[in-house]
Amino acid sequence: MTHDPEALRTRAATALLAARDRTHLLTGCVEEPDLLAQHSPLMSPLVWDLAHIGNQEEQWLLRTVGGRDALRPELDSVYDAFAHPRASRPFLPLLGPAEAHGYVAEVRGRVLDILEGAALHGAPLLDAGFAFGMIAQHEQQHDETMLITHQLRRGPAVLTAPEPPDPTGGPLPAEVLVPGGPFTMGTSTEPWALDNERPAHPRTVAPFHLDTAPVSNAAYLRFIEDGGYDEPRWWAAEGWAQIREHGLRAPLFWRREGPGWVRRRFGVTEEVPPDEPVLHVSWYEADAYARWAGRRLPTEAEWEKAARHDPATGRSRRYPWGDADPEPGHANLGQRHLRPARVGSYPEGRSPLGVGQLIGDVWEWTADDFLPYPGFAAFPYREYSEVFFGGAYKVLRGGSFAVDPVACRGTFRNWDLPVRRQIFAGFRTARDAAPGAV
Structure with missing residues (x-):
């Protein structure tokens, strides 16, 4: 800047x-x-x-x-x-x-x-x-x-926006290998970064595989149809209690209609689009899907390494595509659209390893609790971050279509209770790499 x-x-x-x-x-x-x-x-x-x-x-x-x-x-x-x-x-x-x-x-x-x-x-x-x-x-x-x-809000639609652009550039591989090793997490130089993003500090992760795109509605529907909401072995105990108490069977705003599913989106009822990232799922639902799929949610450090680390230079970028501020071709941000773009969209915004849609579209649940970085100092007031640290809140990364670029960057940290479903949250999954992976 x-x-x-x-x-x-x-x-x-x-x-x-x-x-x-x-x-x-x-x-x-x-x-x-x-x-x-x-x-x-x-x-x-x-x-x-x-x-x-x-x-x-x-x-x-x-x-x-x-x-x-x-x-x-x-x-x-x-x-x-x-x-x-x-x-x-x-x-x-x-x-x-x-x-x-x-x-x-x-x-x-x-x-x-x-x-x-x-x-x-x-x-x-x-x-x-x-x-x-x-x-x-x-x-x-x-x-x-x-x-x-x-x-x-119930009632007729009052907001309008154009549709997101269609994906270009052909299909992505399902996952990529993110190399293990050190990287710089957080920032000490981003002028408008908030206190929980600071300070920059070294972090090391083991090699892992990460989805190249957020989990889609079609993929999540397979979890539903396979009885995912009926099988307690996929669920954390608190999540299982939550879905039983409230009778949850699908993401918030979905309902079954005839042989398929529809959803309500800003006053409009529409068929659930199969190739959009799944939206309005809690951390517990994301975690259960990942277990069912034989995978897991990425840690916060894994997410940030995939989003910021440049293997060619060893440095951490501001964004997956580099240091330039977001442009419309990079990511779905700023309420330009009223929905996530289809998986595989925004090829200009992909990371050096080919991971897409890390910024914008949907907030992504990570595995981690919201905790301070080493050397954290509250600024300018404790109530922005410090009072929320601990095991009650889970970290979300990446922003959503509803996030403005001024409040979204590769280091930005969001957090919420793991039961929350009204937020514009989805997820992607990860798995450990085999021993010997680079």
Whole structure:
């Protein structure tokens, strides 16, 4: 990334404005009752997300970076995500839609004034415009959350987008051998990387085989038809209890219709497309499929080595295709499409070893718990990562079609509870290499 202050200012402003355009799209396509409603106890009302975005921006950019007086200090407690579980947020004294839109607009206008004169160096929050990048990422993460709410919402379709491009370049092999050995995991140089991505550190993995594409709906359907949801030997004990308690038989939003399966996607009911990556499966479902297939989920280190390691140079790239920022030909990102692309798509985005779709399309469950890297330091606040470390959360990698490029890179780490199915998550599988593999 450039260190030129004006170029950094432009990049920060562009990221903030792009996030706001998307927020307006997601909150402007439905009427007021849908903004106020809680469409699932797992999610906030859309109007809570909207004002929370503005409140975080006020706290970090207006007050902390800009040194300005608080604009609406009484909102801090209302929009504190750690004080109020999602299920309870509809009962808070929330701003109405018109007031929330006015609030976020006023905050943004003042923040852009601050950005014009900010010295983007000299302090950790300011270096390379980090605080502005952090807030742009925060808004895009809530935009993804709001898109999940749109998927859970009942009613006619309100969002549209073109179809992803068709795969080109012929079929891929089912798997590739990822060589064993050391590589650099994480980053100490990516200016807008968040604290859990840091610091860069050496990691060594044994050689392993990895799927060249995420597991498809057709492949997952074979697991279903083979009685995968009826056979406890494939399931972790907690996962087996979960599917028994809730009567789960297929990914979320699927239902059997006649001889086949259909799914609901953003208000449209359609046949399940066989060659798309499977979506809306929990970690337990991904783990059970992998066991049934005689394979396993990749570890987080294995995933990152496959996504970043360049065997020709021995260095870790920013992305599978290299160090350049994502372009539309590399990956399905940024809500350009409202579905994953078919397996085998985006040949320009493949890794040096030929692994595809590691970035975009679907978040990929990994085998690992969400833990800090050696030398981790919380920054700028413990509640972004540190309070989630431990055995309760599993790591997801790679982003999805709902993730903006500003919040997606080869080092980016996401995490969620292993029961979660509403998120845009799929997976790919791995297996150990035979002894003697390079």
